Amino acid sequence: STKRLKLSENARASFEGAYDVSVLNEKRTQKAVFLQGKFPENPEADAVIILEQKPFDVSPKALSGLLSVETELSVDMNNDIYSTYNAIPARGICGLKATLIYPASKKHINKYKKQDIFAITETGEDYQQITLPYLEKQFSNNVFNIQWVYNILDHKQESERIIFEDCDPETGFVLLPDMKWDAKDAKSLYVIAIPHKRGIKSVRELTGKHLPLLENIELKALGAIKQKFGLDRKSLRLYFHYQPSYYHLHVHITHIELDIPGTSVLRAHLLYDVIENIKLKSDYYQQKTFSFTLVQNDPLLEELCTNRNI
């Protein structure tokens, strides 16, 4: 079709001629760089180009290509049994993954642009007076749309992806793979438990009356994961995010070897700790001062900073 033809024109044979190139962000640990630029055929259109080193191919053939005379070494440091080198492998031994978004909108560019992040605290009072009114305004303006969550719970969407379901309206939940997981490799397991009960925005609103829900999720999600993927609690992390990325309560369950940013102490709250703290004090999470990070352009940051003295 014409549409298909037109779409495939956006794929390129080369990045040759890219100009006005600037760095939106660098992730040095992950060996990735996020670039903005233009191509000669259209000076009006912006491109986002993401370049990322691929993980090493550890097949015997690839390793013998790496550990060969083709890999040029220059000594950087040499001390006793230790030495370090700058190594230049033969062309094609190491590859990159490149992602092109073209033409890219302002929103795409902002998404990949480095944002300063800030650690912030929110007392129980801050939540009532600042965060909650802000969330309610976003809901009524339809900025925070969680219809997609309800579509999952009502089996209107993604029902084929459901791993396990308990239909009880108070304590039941749906268990399904996170979008980031291929639902196959157990070593990188990432599933989400979403309660059927509506109206619990986040861990901030949990009290003693939610203990049956929380304990049911702990028990049955672990049971289903054990049965389907052979993993027990010694290999898993169960946690909430605060702030979450959407305001319908959900539990993240990930393999402990999965190295992901959302497991930081400034965002993750272990389900076990939440259950224990609520047993200690039913309104523990209404009283708690939460610490979390927000990016510079998150409207909640401005709300919290301008509406109190910090």
Next chain:
Amino acid sequence: STKRLKLSENARASFEGAYDVSVLNEKRTQKAVFLQGKFPENPEADAVIILEQKPFDVSPKALSGLLSVETELSVDMNNDIYSTYNAIPARGICGLKATLIYPASKKHINKYKKQDIFAITETGEDYQQITLPYLEKQFSNNVFNIQWVYNILDHKQESERIIFEDCDPETGFVLLPDMKWDAKDAKSLYVIAIPHKRGIKSVRELTGKHLPLLENIELKALGAIKQKFGLDRKSLRLYFHYQPSYYHLHVHITHIELDIPGTSVLRAHLLYDVIENIKLKSDYYQQKTFSFTLVQNDPLLEELCTNRNI
């Protein structure tokens, strides 16, 4: 000297001829691989070879080399404005850092070999009955030696590295850069606050009587960091590790943009949360069930697994 001559022989011109190569570990996110192997000149000696992709050079010259006709693209996926590619840059555009340990001891090999990790829980009772007796045995056998901490507190070592000191024996502490930090680049700040008070092994032993110590560290460490490095609490994380790597209480203070594994919810406990929880209940941390990860060969894992039913 003969010694220098001999040592420099361990640096190599190439990894050509490496054999019996096996993968000790892979860090796919960091694009690193840890290999074990042998070289033809000495079949008795083992080598550890660490290969890691370097971060991208984002200088204009390097970027124009990357975004050129020399970088061979093959389309992987193309959908509307999004396309992904396998990209093979010209030789020398992307380099590796290689580290060689040769000859490597069994200890080196074990250090780099992938260890399975397990998430484990420790109740207050487990601590009293299993962990504490284990720690005390390690101390009396001198396996856990913290003399180096006392050397810092007594100004016998590293006194030139001290950033700030409060000499009060109950609430005072020494603030100094962590070994991993160059003490210059504020964006990767990593400092440690070590109390003068001896005998507090970890956050597990903190109670209401330690509040003056904790609040003094929070106040004065933040003040010193603000003055020396221009960073305030919005850019910093203050936390304990549990389990810690040494059993003299200490607070980690790191820049929030520093992406390091010790900030995970399964290891880090925010100083603010600790103060708040102790104010709620003086023996909060004696009663708490801690969740943390241990590597397969950590003797504490065996102690905790064999001495109770889990």
